Amino acid sequence: MNTHPPDNANTAVTQTAPLMIARQAVLDQHRAVFGYELFDRSVAPHRHTAASDAQLLFNALSAADSEFLSGKKTIFINCTHDTLAGGHLDLVTPDNVVLEIPPLGVTELEQIQTRLVRLQEITKRGFRLAFDYSALTRSYETWLPLASFIKIDLAVVKPSTLASYVNLAQARSSAQLIAEKVETAEQYEAACALGIRLFQGYWFSKPVLIQGQKIRPAQAAILHLINLVRQQASTHEIEEVFKRNPSLSFNLLKFINSASFGMRTEVTSFKHAVMLLGLNRLFKWAALLMTTSQPGDALPAVGTTAVVRGRLMELLAAETLAAEDSDHAFVVGVFSLLDTMLGVPMQAALSALNLPDNVSAALLENTGPLAAYLRLAVACETGDDATFAEAAATLNLSSKQINGAHLDALAWAEALT
CATH class of the missing domain: 1.10.3210.10 (Hypothetical protein af1432)
Incomplete structure (x- = not known):
């Protein structure tokens, strides 16, 4: 079960577990598919590296029909900051690709301005960026204008504070908001009521059984x-x-x-x-x-x-x-x-x-x-x-x-x- 990395990828790719590409749909307010998030489930989220990102991109480019990365749907791909500095993204047409950028660690906050230059270069090349809701804090205020999407994790953000995050995002950016980890109808309806129009979560594929429903x-x-x-x-x-x-x-x-x-x-x-x-x-x-x-x-x-x-x-x-x-x-x-x-x-x-x-x-x-x-x-x-x-x-x-x-x-x- 070997997956070969590109020739110029870090050799650490070959030492990881076999790549498992998973996906989750991003839905619009009509509950139709807006796009897909692709991620490597063979690596724990906190252990992603430039090498593992390269492996995911290489598989997506070499194994898939080209229409997948140049089609109508938007593709969200998780990236490390080291990935942004590598050459892997040169292989990707940016038109329908969104790069999900993680926040820096608590001990790395002094690098926010340094990283800003790279993020600006990436957006000039045509890539759109997605940040999580931590981008709404004062520390990241210089990143916020670059955001095309902001993800709000409903497993973390309490219902009582959701409106505050939404209002802050709408006031400080022009980004589209995505409510992720939507697990219940109540969460979905609350997010809709606040103006969120994009969603992710397992609730959307769970059966809602209505006994005796007639077939059209x-x-x-x-x-x-x-x-x-x-x-x-x-x-x-x-x-x-x-x-x-x-x-x-x-x-x-x-x-x-x-x-x-x-x-x-x-x-x-x-x-x-x-x-x-x-x-x-x-x-x-x-x-x-x-x-x-x-x-x-x-x-x-x-x-x-x-x-x-x-x-x-x-x-x-x-x-x-x-x-x-x-x-x-x-x-x-x-x-x-x-x-x-x-x-x-x-x-x-x-x-x-x-x-x-x-x-x-x-x-x-x-x-x-x-x-x-x-x-x-x-x-x-x-x-x-x-x-x-x-x-x-x-x-x-x-x-x-x-x-x-x-x-x-x-x-x-x-x-x-």
Whole structure:
């Protein structure tokens, strides 16, 4: 499980634990994905070095589709002050990158003015900077004009003092505020009420179960399509589903005529589209559409997380499993948050679907050949080191393989939006 650093990186990179790239979504006030924070969970936050930062950047640059770092979403990357002085950032296009700058230690406060020069140089190159709420103290007043983002940690800042921090930030800077470690609906609502418009936290992917919630007509059509495909129905029966559902047929033709599908001539017939896709890919496409067809006030970020999981699992399963099982791995990933999206328990969410046994086993019992892939995908989101190591060992996958697939999955999900 080796991850190779760039030639000019500090040799200490090779002595660290295998790199584990984790991510967390940054959401806007509509609870849609604004960007992602990438961080190395194989190193404790207080032990990050220029070398470990270089390793993270090198993996992001070499393993991911270039669209990931030049796409529409903003990428937040943690940096040490030594990283800012190194040459690693010369490799990165700054347009959509935010560098998260840590405060200095108590014994280093006399270096604030010295560090200011480097921060000013970085912003002139086009990078945006994010500071934590300590930048609002008088010691850091010369840094504050450089802030594009200020993060307020709700696990540390008490509810009674949150308004004071927000008012101070709004009065002294033009930075966008990010409430991080949002764990409850109450925290989210309080931050919104104070004018905060960007958020991070596990609350956004937790299920809110509402017993008996009805499935919307569009979703019912997708469920019907999935069941017909699983029953290996005739092309005529499947074609009829599309004829009766304009939005479903529009999505199918849009997908099959997209550049990613690679057709040389435009496909206008539903029958032709169904035959070109085949049942396996049609099943996978319908699962993806089910995930991105959000009911009511379900969280858009949940759908994005599910899509990333599915693509990550598909890429990793393709290393060792048959093509059909790789397709099933994709379905497990995109359906793994179906309870959250539909607002019902997973058992109820899957009861209307005719799914393969290995898909149901992974989703309902955490067993079977696809369960380890799901555990690994979730560990990549949460930074669960123990589960990451256990699942990677079970699947005989290296950190390099996992990190590359993870970044490719993020790029692929980004291209869908």
